[in-house]
Amino acid sequence: MPQRNLKDEIAKSNIQSLYVLFGEERFLVNHYAHEIEKKLGAKILFDGAVPVSEIIMAAETLPFFGATEERRMLLVRESKLFASGRKDDSEKMADYLPKIPPDTTLVFVETEIDRRTRIFKKANELNAMFECTPLSPSDLNKWVTKLAKGKQMPSAVVHHFLRVVGSGDMTNINNEAKKLISFCGGKHEITINDINEICTPTLESRIFDLTKAMSAGKTAAALKMYSDMLTLKESPLMILSMIIRQIRIMLLCKCLAEKTMGVASIVGQLKLRDFMVAEALGHGKRFSKERLVKALEDCLDIDVRIKTGLIGAEVGVELLLVNL
Numbered sequence: 001m002p003q004r005n006l007k008d009e010i011a012k013s014n015i016q017s018l019y020v021l022f023g024e025e026r027f028l029v030n031h032y033a034h035e036i037e038k039k040l041g042a043k044i045l046f047d048g049a050v051p052v053s054e055i056i057m058a059a060e061t062l063p064f065f066g067a068t069e070e071r072r073m074l075l076v077r078e079s080k081l082f083a084s085g086r087k088d089d090s091e092k093m094a095d096y097l098p099k100i101p102p103d104t105t106l107v108f109v110e111t112e113i114d115r116r117t118r119i120f121k122k123a124n125e126l127n128a129m130f131e132c133t134p135l136s137p138s139d140l141n142k143w144v145t146k147l148a149k150g151k152q153m154p155s156a157v158v159h160h161f162l163r164v165v166g167s168g169d170m171t172n173i174n175n176e177a178k179k180l181i182s183f184c185g186g187k188h189e190i191t192i193n194d195i196n197e198i199c200t201p202t203l204e205s206r207i208f209d210l211t212k213a214m215s216a217g218k219t220a221a222a223l224k225m226y227s228d229m230l231t232l233k234e235s236p237l238m239i240l241s242m243i244i245r246q247i248r249i250m251l252l253c254k255c256l257a258e259k260t261m262g263v264a265s266i267v268g269q270l271k272l273r274d275f276m277v278a279e280a281l282g283h284g285k286r287f288s289k290e291r292l293v294k295a296l297e298d299c300l301d302i303d304v305r306i307k308t309g310l311i312g313a314e315v316g317v318e319l320l321l322v323n324l
Helices: 003-011 026-040 052-060 087-099 118-125 137-147 155-165 170-184 192-198 203-215 219-231 236-258 263-270 274-284 289-307 313-323
Strands: 018-022 043-047 072-077 104-109 129-131
Touching: 003 026, 018 026, 026 072, 026 104, 026 170, 043 052, 052 072, 052 087, 052 104, 087 118, 118 129, 137 155, 137 170, 155 170, 155 192, 155 203, 155 274, 170 192, 203 219, 203 236, 203 274, 219 236, 219 313, 236 263, 236 274, 236 289, 236 313, 263 274, 289 313
Parallel strands: 018 104, 018 129, 043 072, 072 104
Antiparallel strands: none
16 A cells, blocks of 8 residues: 555544554654554554454444544554464454455554565555555655754754665654754744754764765864774774775765766665765765775775784774775
């Protein structure tokens, strides 16, 4: 079921009898469950691997005498009925799905999904499977603009915001946006300085700034950033792995650009944000492909030396930064 169909159903209060919400983007999973609950009002909650008989009994039980709601919601979280391990219960629930009473909406919120199960196939036949995937870059930009609650937020500022707080965790984006809006108070426009002042950079953002300093030959600045990350208890090995990732992105972007591919095409090829590609191309201009390959080899050499105990992790990454 496409996301926009579910959004339309909720907006129009056209709530159906069955929804199975799952997928990588847990913020959207929880958001849509909450939106359905707001429309229906009455809710019965089941958490974990409760017996199927209890869910069916609750669905079949008539509303309390005098209740006015037209529908009520049964919210079942992490039942594992759509994964392997509860085959008998899963089969019973698969048989029941087409029989849900008209005054009941059954909503499953699941993390583990096995598409081979009969219950998955049955729910899919009923057009009730709803996979929440990360938003596209354009949709994410629109969502952030909406989070600004009427304050002006130019596209360059939106890009900087996502660069600082990350674009892969909508829960974190939402929390950082609330903090930013509160910080800006009565201001009509959000600026890059506002973001730098109040928002907490992700490790990925810090690594991006570190590799930017490295590519500009600012070794002292890069070492200062590295020291700050260690103060924040970041793992040297995690920092090293992300440095490797950034150098690899620069190399791939450079190779694809040499094939006359533009930013949009590279974004599609590498599944990266557009500003990440644009900046990687900019930083990569300072290096030849051979130098980037050598930088990757140096990174891997340090990684091996750390993991074989030839050098300490903190010192090894610091030495790498100096050499790069």
